[in-house]
Amino acid sequence: MKNVETNPAAANPCGLDVGTSRICLATRSGDGYDFRTQLNAFVTVPHSRITEGVLRKEAIPFTASDGGIHVHGNEAERLAALMDVETRRPMSRGVLNGDEPESLSMLREILTMLAGRGENGRRLYYTVPAAPLGAEDGVTYHDATLRQILSNLGYTVHSINEGLAVIYAELEATNYTGIGISCGGGLCNVCLAYLSVPVLSFSIPKAGDYIDSSAASAAGERANRIRMVKEQSFHLNGYCEDKVQQVIGVYYDEMIRSLVSGMKDALRNMPRMPQLNRPLPVVLSGGTALPAGFRERFERIFREETFPFAISEIRLAADPLHTSARGALVAALAEA
Amino acid sequence: MRPLSAESALYEDAAVERRAARIADPVARLRFLRRMHGAPRPRRPSQAPWIAAGFAAVGLIWLMTSLAPPLNIAPPLPAAASQALMPDFAPHAAAVWVVERTAAYEQYSNGLRVELAYETRTHARRPFAVMAVSGPAFRVVGWRNEPNGIVFHTTESDVVPIEAANRDALERIGESTLAAVRQGHCYHYLIDRFGRVFRIVAESDVAYHAGRSVWGTPEAFYVNLNGSFLGVAFESSTSAGAPATTAQLNAGRALTEMLRARYGIAAENCVTHAQVSVNPGAALIGFHTDWGASFPFAALGLPDNYAIPPASIALFGFRHDAAFDAALRGRTWPGVAVAELQVRAGAAASGLPMNTHRTALARRARSLITALHAHSFEKEGIDEKR
Numbered sequence: 001m002k003n004v005e006t007n008p009a010a011a012n013p014c015g016l017d018v019g020t021s022r023i024c025l026a027t028r029s030g031d032g033y034d035f036r037t038q039l040n041a042f043v044t045v046p047h048s049r050i051t052e053g054v055l056r057k058e059a060i061p062f063t064a065s066d067g068g069i070h071v072h073g074n075e076a077e078r079l080a081a082l083m084d085v086e087t088r089r090p091m092s093r094g095v096l097n098g099d100e101p102e103s104l105s106m107l108r109e110i111l112t113m114l115a116g117r118g119e120n121g122r123r124l125y126y127t128v129p130a131a132p133l134g135a136e137d138g139v140t141y142h143d144a145t146l147r148q149i150l151s152n153l154g155y156t157v158h159s160i161n162e163g164l165a166v167i168y169a170e171l172e173a174t175n176y177t178g179i180g181i182s183c184g185g186g187l188c189n190v191c192l193a194y195l196s197v198p199v200l201s202f203s204i205p206k207a208g209d210y211i212d213s214s215a216a217s218a219a220g221e222r223a224n225r226i227r228m229v230k231e232q233s234f235h236l237n238g239y240c241e242d243k244v245q246q247v248i249g250v251y252y253d254e255m256i257r258s259l260v261s262g263m264k265d266a267l268r269n270m271p272r273m274p275q276l277n278r279p280l281p282v283v284l285s286g287g288t289a290l291p292a293g294f295r296e297r298f299e300r301i302f303r304e305e306t307f308p309f310a311i312s313e314i315r316l317a318a319d320p321l322h323t324s325a326r327g328a329l330v331a332a333l334a335e336a
Numbered sequence: 337m338r339p340l341s342a343e344s345a346l347y348e349d350a351a352v353e354r355r356a357a358r359i360a361d362p363v364a365r366l367r368f369l370r371r372m373h374g375a376p377r378p379r380r381p382s383q384a385p386w387i388a389a390g391f392a393a394v395g396l397i398w399l400m401t402s403l404a405p406p407l408n409i410a411p412p413l414p415a416a417a418s419q420a421l422m423p424d425f426a427p428h429a430a431a432v433w434v435v436e437r438t439a440a441y442e443q444y445s446n447g448l449r450v451e452l453a454y455e456t457r458t459h460a461r462r463p464f465a466v467m468a469v470s471g472p473a474f475r476v477v478g479w480r481n482e483p484n485g486i487v488f489h490t491t492e493s494d495v496v497p498i499e500a501a502n503r504d505a506l507e508r509i510g511e512s513t514l515a516a517v518r519q520g521h522c523y524h525y526l527i528d529r530f531g532r533v534f535r536i537v538a539e540s541d542v543a544y545h546a547g548r549s550v551w552g553t554p555e556a557f558y559v560n561l562n563g564s565f566l567g568v569a570f571e572s573s574t575s576a577g578a579p580a581t582t583a584q585l586n587a588g589r590a591l592t593e594m595l596r597a598r599y600g601i602a603a604e605n606c607v608t609h610a611q612v613s614v615n616p617g618a619a620l621i622g623f624h625t626d627w628g629a630s631f632p633f634a635a636l637g638l639p640d641n642y643a644i645p646p647a648s649i650a651l652f653g654f655r656h657d658a659a660f661d662a663a664l665r666g667r668t669w670p671g672v673a674v675a676e677l678q679v680r681a682g683a684a685a686s687g688l689p690m691n692t693h694r695t696a697l698a699r700r701a702r703s704l705i706t707a708l709h710a711h712s713f714e715k716e717g718i719d720e721k722r
Contacts, residue, residue, distance in 0.1 A: 045670035046643035050553055050604055054645055054674055058681045069643070075677070082673035084666070172362035175353055176369060195349060195356070196369040334367040 013123035015329025016115060017165070017322075018146060020091045021185025021208060021287060025114050026325035033329065035322045038114045040185075041087035042072035042106045043080045061113050063105070070102060072109050077224075086224060093205050094129035094187035095142035108149050118155030123335065125328040126150060127162040129187050130201040133262050158335070163191025164198045165327030168334075170283040170317050178281040181259070182324050183288035185209050188259050190266070192280075200270055204262045208288040211251040219247045236293030253297070255288070260301050267308055279310035285323035289316060432594040442535075448590035450525075451534045454518045458541045464564045465708075469554040469651060474704055477556065483539065484558065485565040485605030486595060487546050487612055488588075489523060490572045490626040498529060498581060506530075513571055520544065523567040525591060531583025533591055543567045548623065548705055549612040550648045551605065557647045559708050561612055565605070566595060574626055585635040592636045606633075607641050611669070614648045616705045619698035621648045622660035629667040645675035653679055653697030 015026040024037045045051060047068050055062045055071065062071045071079050080087045089097055090107040097103045118124060128143045143159050150157045160168075166180030166189075176196035182189045185208040192200040211230065212223040219226070221244060229244055236252055282302075284295055299314045317323040352372050359365040436443040442450040466478040493513045496502045510528045517526055518536055524543045526534045537543035545567025550559055558564045568591060570580045580588065595601060610628030614621055622628060633640050648654040649672060656672065683693035 045674065046640035048604065048639060048641065048643040048671070050644045051671065051674050053553070054650070054678055058677060060677065078680075079673050079677065082676050083668060083670055168366060172365060175356045176366060195352060195373065196366055197373050330363055330366060333363045334370060 011120065011122065013125070013329065013332035013335070014115070015165070015325045015327065015332055016111075016124055016126040016150070017162070017325035017328060018091075018111075018126050018128070019184045019286075019324070020089065020094055020187070022321075023110060023114055024322055024325040026322060026329040028329065028333070033322070033326055035325060036114060037321070038073040038110050039077050039087075040091055040107070040110060041076045041080075041089050042070045042102070042110075043076045043083065043085065043087050044068045044070050045079070045083070061109070063109055065102070065105075067102065070106060070109075072106055073113060080224060084222075086222065092186060093132075093209070094184070094189075094203060095139055096145055104145065107145075111146075111149055112153060115150070115153060115155070118150070118153050121154065121156045123158075123332050124150055124155040125158050125160050125165075125332040125335075127165050127324050127328050128159045129162055129189050130191070130203045132187070132205050133202045133266060158331070160328050160331050161191055161198055161201050162187075162189040162324050163201050163203075164193055165324040165331065166283055166285050166317065167191060167193045167327065168196070168330040169323045169327035170285070171281060174281055177276075177278075178283065179263075180327075181282065181284050181286075181289075183207055183255075183259075183284065183286035184324075185287065188255070188262075188286075188288070190259070190263055192267075194276070200266060202262065202266050204258055206255045206258045207286075211248060211255060211288070214251045214254075215244070215247045218250075219244050230291065231287070234291045236291045236297050252291070252294070253301075256294075256298050256301050260298075260305055263302075264305050264307065276309050279312035281312050282314045283317050283323075284314070285317035285320045287321055289320050432597045444590070444594050446590050446593055448533065448587070448594050450591075451532055453534070454514050454526075455535045455538060456518055456521065457538055458521045458543065460540055461542055461563050464558070467552075467557050467559065467704075469557075473700075480564065483564065483566045483595075483599050483601065485551065485561070485601055485607070486592065487549070487561060487565045487567050487607060487609055488627055488631060489545060489567060489569040489609045490574050491517065491526065491569050492573050492626060493571060495529070495571075495573045510571065517569065523569040525566070525568045526571060527568070527580075527584045527587050527591065528571045529581055529584060531581065531587040533587050537567075539566065539595075545569070546609070546612060548614055548616055549609075550614055550646075550652065550701075550705070551607060551612045552647050554647075554651060557651060559705055565612075568592070568595075574628070574630075579630060580632060585632055588632075589636045592638065603638050604641060604644055606636070606638050607644070610664075611641070611644075611646055611671075612648075614652075614654060614705070616702045618657075619652070619654045619702070620660070621646060621654045621656050622663070625660060625663035628660070628664045641671075642669040643671050643674075645671045645678060648701075649675035650678040651697070652701030653694035654701070655694075 012027060017024040019040060021040060022037050023040050024035055027034045045068055047064060051069055052064060055069070060071060060075045061073050062069050076087050088100060088102070090100060090103040090110070091097050092099070096107065115124070126146055128139055128146070131139055147157055147159065162182045163180045166182050167176050167178060170180065171178045177194050180191050187203040187205055188207050189203045190201065191198050212226045216223040216226045226244065226248065230248055234245055234248055236249060284298060295314065295316045302314060352369070356365050356369055359368055432444050432446045434442055435445050439452065441452055461481065463479040463481050465476045466480060467474050468477040491513050494509050496505050496509065498506065506529060514526060514534060517523055521537050521544050523545050524535065524537050524539055526536055528534065542563050544562055546561035546565060549561040550557065551561060552558050568588070570584050570588065572580050592606060608627030608631045610622055610625045613624040615623040661668070679694060680690060683690045686693055
């Protein structure tokens with residue numbers, strides 16, 4: 001970056017993927033990237049000075065309030081598993097969780113822990129979801145809140161659509177033309193871009209959390225356990241070891257069909273479809289796209305429908321968990 | 337659905353694509369494409385500072401007007417305040433003194449009345465060790481001669497509904513319970529179902545209420561709490577699902593307040609029998625499970641001490657078994673989870689697998705508990721009661 005030396009804000013920019021399930025910070029490290037991730041969750045234990053001392057001594061991040069001691073970030077999941085309770089979530093369906101009284105304070109704590117202070121107005125691009133299909137815009141407050149939190153940490157901030165971030169991370173070979181899909185915890189974000197310009201973007205509210213809660217309800221299990229099975233041993237290839245995996249498979253199919261149907265509806269209702277003279281690549285990313293067989297199942301369902309453009313390939317991102325963060329970082333780097 | 341940036345100039349731009357394709361660096365290529373499509377070139381701070389200030393002012397005004405009160409975004413907390421310690425629960429037990437003392441009862445300034453009809457003696461408390469963790473071993477950091485805590489019990493005696501029709505049964509059960517605990521020197525105090533407080537064993541003496549037990553922190557912990565903690569029992573039965581009555585809770589609060597004031601007992605050292613009881617041979621917690629759940633800490637003016645990580649797990653690596661889980665009906669204390677984190681951190685620090693580290697902790701603990709237990713009874717010359 002030729003102006004790095006004279007523009008401190010351009011020095012070492014970063015990308016931040018603010019997901020419902022996880023928050024990931026991407027920074028440049030030589031020719032590669034560094035990623036740091038924290039679980040976007042917390043668990044509350046009753047207050048005790050001794051507990052505070054233990055947590056402080058073990059460097060477990062927490063805050064104390066009238067409601068008790070809130071352990072946040074990655075340690076929250078371990079503590080929740082030990083206590084056999086569900087974690088509490090600052091975000092739901094891609095945006096701040098209005099039903100969680102501690103959502104704002106906990107999100108602030110996790111972002112502060114992960115990103116730290118922004119020295120010299122360090123540039124930071126953070127992801128925001130697109131509005132859900134057919135819904136009024138519900139992301140303005142979420143965007144403004146993130147902007148304020150991160151600005152107060154000293155960063156020069158910009159938001160970027162999460163689906164567009166996928167395109168920036170994965171589609172440099174096609175001049176950032178194609179479809180990026182991020183299948184996260186709260187939402188699936190879709191973006192169609194042409195030469196880096198977003199043309200169409202939307203989200204559907206069925207994603208990882210929908211699968212976890214629906215499968216948990218159907219199988220009589222905790223959502224935490226469903227998530228662990230899904231992340232550790234689940235295959236979307238028709239082979240089901242037990243009822244839990246079978247139920248997860250059912251809701252995965254439902255999510256994929258909703259996603260494809262949403263894409264079809266969005267493109268059909270688009271007032272002016274760009275005249276594209278080449279087939280488009282589709283890139284899938286996000287933690288919900290990780291299970292083996294997801295790409296194949298998505299392609300099979302996708303190809304059952306008719307779209308107003310040809311598809312060159314449907315592939316999984318090289319690093320699905322970090323794609324959005326890396327794309328946000330690329331956007332930050334490209335601004336210099 | 338929100339279509340973005342639908343200018344016709346953006347489409348079919350073959351020349352732009354050809355130029356972009358010649359840029360090898362993907363970031364530079366993106367920068368080029370965005371600038372070709374009208375993305376503003378960022379101004380350097382050194383150029384035209386008055387322009388930057390003007391934009392900042394406009395931006396600030398926009399921000400203030402767009403983030404109107406309905407958004408109600410709270411300002412960030414100072415780092416220190418976000419982790420400020422909560423005020424101590426009932427931090428300063430007000431002084432409680434004896435208003436009247438007769439052969440039959442003691443009346444205290446906070447309304448507590450202690451019945452003395454069943455009071456008995458065992459043997460005087462001897463100085464007990466305050467232990468601390470010192471690297472791989474334990475060491476004695478001090479000696480005390482006065483009680484340092486309270487262990488709450490249930491008598492697990494028969495319970496009948498408190499109704500006028502059951503008056504005779506209630507009296508009979510109460511009297512037999514009192515006689516039994518007096519004979520066994522089981523507790524220092526018993527609170528019957530009507531809220532009457534009976535001193536059973538003199539506070540200066542040892543009551544056999546805790547058995548093999550552990551409580552405390554790495555800086556100060558106690559083993560085998562008969563001598564170091566006072567035993568207070570509620571006439572109730574957790575196994576029969578009969579929690580303490582309102583009268584018992586009121587009496588318990590007054591008694592706890594008096595004892596804490598008299599001996600300077602910290603709130604964190606007022607705990608339940610289930611929390612302190614251990615089975616050293618099997619390296620298990622919860623050898624006794626009375627008040628393993630639902631102890632009314634708040635009603636007694638205490639914080640929720642289920643949040644405190646049990647020393648039996650944190651320091652000794654003990655586990656809990658299915659019988660314990662069943663007794664608590666799945667309501668594991670939050671402190672157990674925190675203690676497990678401590679054990680895990682200790683394993684990581686020592687570079688050992690979790691199970692190996694836990695086994696080493698338990699082996700060390702068993703030796704200590706057994707040695708202290710045998711030592712105390714050699715001195716006291718009294719058979720174990722519990």
